[in-house]
């Protein structure tokens with residue numbers, strides 16, 4: 228298969244882990260006889276430094292011209308405590324999502340058996356948990372009007388959803404539910420928010436087309452509680468952009484570490500595949516970041532954008548092999564892990580690549 | 584001490600648990616020689632049924648005339664799947680918060696040692712965790728303008744904060760931090776939201792007056808993850824209304840169950856004390872609800888509104904005694920709990936009252 232892949236490392240540990248994700252794709256191409264070509268583009272803080280723009284036109288053009296995008300992370304400490312910064316790395320990310328029409332963010336949460344002990348949640352609560360989140364990604368308070376009033380002393384953001392936006396993400400979630408346990412949980416705050424009431428009424432309408440799917444509604448506060456209390460109660464979950472942001476980060480603890488979780492953003496055109504972790508300023512440059520989420524992002528890319536199922540599984544199996552052999556990065560080590568089994572990014576990357 | 588207490592049981596299990604909370608106050612008054620008088624008022628679904636209004640004027644008057652309010656919960660399944668209901672139980676609650684100026688919602692999260700096993704989180708992660716949340720309660724997307732556009736096909740809510748609102752809750756949180764570990768975490772989403780940037784800039788300004796307090800900022804998604812990964816990292820936390828709603832429900836898992844957590848809403852006038860759990864329609868009427876959060880709400884009421892420290896501790900000790908004696912409600916039982924140690928609301932209520 229001939230495909231053109233754009234690599235967008237972004238900032239911080241995004242740079243470090245994406246190297247491994249890309250090498251994994253190269254290894255797969257060699258092994259399965261595919262012809263993958265690659266290009267690279269800037270986004271985030273690195274793009275601001277180089278061009279003043281968090282998503283330069285050239286990067287966006289390259290994105291449009293590619294068959295799939297392997298992305299790292301954006302963000303930099305420099306902007307976080309400067310509430311007045313006009314240009315921010317995250318603007319690049321949000322613009323990419325909007326411009327490429329990536330309205331559906333899929334976040335599968337599944338624990339590798341070997342990591343049962345690495346989570347702060349009890350193994351018996353976790354064992355068997357397997358959740359697929361559909362987070363809406365181009366609407367909500369991320370993209371509504373925002374600004375200041377009252378000489379800057381008041382600030383607002385607009386949570387806003389239109390019916391068609393809810394409908395298209397709900398359909399994707401119901402479709403997925405049909406291929407899994409035929410259970411869907413929709414998460415909102417319909418007891419308070421009008422946008423959530425529109426969300427709920429639309430999900431209820433779409434549900435008419437999926438009579439076999441058992442639909443459950445939860446308020447976001449209750450869902451955040453239940454996710455820890457009883458993760459096995461969750462199967463497919465659909466929710467809005469901000470609630471999904473919160474819930475999926477929280478859910479990372481079910482998989483042992485943020486370093487193990489990949490996500491796929493799909494919609495109207497080229498899909499973007501990325502770890503759910505951020506740019507990790509605290510550990511950037513130290514060579515200790517866990518590259519597994521980037522390799523798992525590559526696996527999602529192969530499976531979802533290219534329909535290459537065996538190739539996708541080869542990557543997951545390689546990670547499984549590394550974990551079975553006892554290798555860990557710092558974030559997934561527990562107190563039973565011998566010190567000499569804890570590797571840095573490159574070394575564990577090599578272990579992964581050797582097993583593909 | 585002579586005080587007038589208003590009891591507002593509200594809906595569902597609110598009715599069941601508040602009976603026990605009130606009896607605990609009566610027992611304290613008898614034991615410590617206080618002269619507490621009581622009245623009762625309607626709010627929520629029960630008020631809608633009786634008067635058509637979730638917070639009738641008469642209830643609000645009684646609230647204003649009381650020295651403290653012991654509240655249960657509001658909510659009813661009937662409204663949840665009806666996105667078009669014009670009148671809802673929750674409107675009563677929100678109106679009460681606004682009318683009484685209850686801008687600070689304090690949610691202490693502390694695990695009774697006996698319940699270390701009841702949580703889905705590992706005991707070694709939990710042991711020693713002790714968090715005090717300050718959730719802003721009269722602003723944010725709960726009270727901003729909301730509505731429909733586009734013939735009802737688009738719905739919006741406004742997340743909005745003014746500087747003075749952030750300042751007053753931040754001061755309360757910094758003050759509390761000074762009496763505890765001198766550590767404060769402020770939670771926002773300043774990398775995306777303008778209201779969060781105002782939040783952060785204001786918290787940074789208030790911090791100038793508290794040079795001894797170590798201030799940390801976290802994004803809400805990271806905070807939701809860290810809370811499970813490492814709850815001991817949290818001491819005092821301050822956040823907005825919706826993020827606080829989510830984070831504190833999630834944090835209930837640190838205390839073993841929602842049934843163990845009380846909250847205090849204070850501000851400009853009479854304080855309101857309530858369990859953080861909701862009206863629990865699924866278990867309402869079965870007599871199995873855990874009344875401990877209501878008794879702990881009474882403890883907060885005595886300590887915060889009346890400054891009665893010994894009386895407040897007497898209630899906490901009574902609960903501790905019940906737990907030490909092995910008594911449990913269903914929600915805090917674990918697989919080691921013998922069946923004959925699991926009691927319903929009234930029976931465990933009696934155990935609590937006997938120990939005051």
Ligand SMILES: CC(C)[C@H](C(=O)O)[C@@H](O)C(=O)O
Nearest residue numbers: 301302317320472774775804
């Ligand atoms: C970096 C940030 C803007 C982003 C988001 O909130 O969407 C991130 O947290 C994510 O989940 O991809």
Ligand SMILES: CC(C)[C@H](C(=O)O)[C@@H](O)C(=O)O
Nearest residue numbers: 418419448657658673676828
């Ligand atoms: C019932 C609901 C409106 C309320 C809220 O969201 O504030 C509840 O969840 C709470 O936390 O007190």
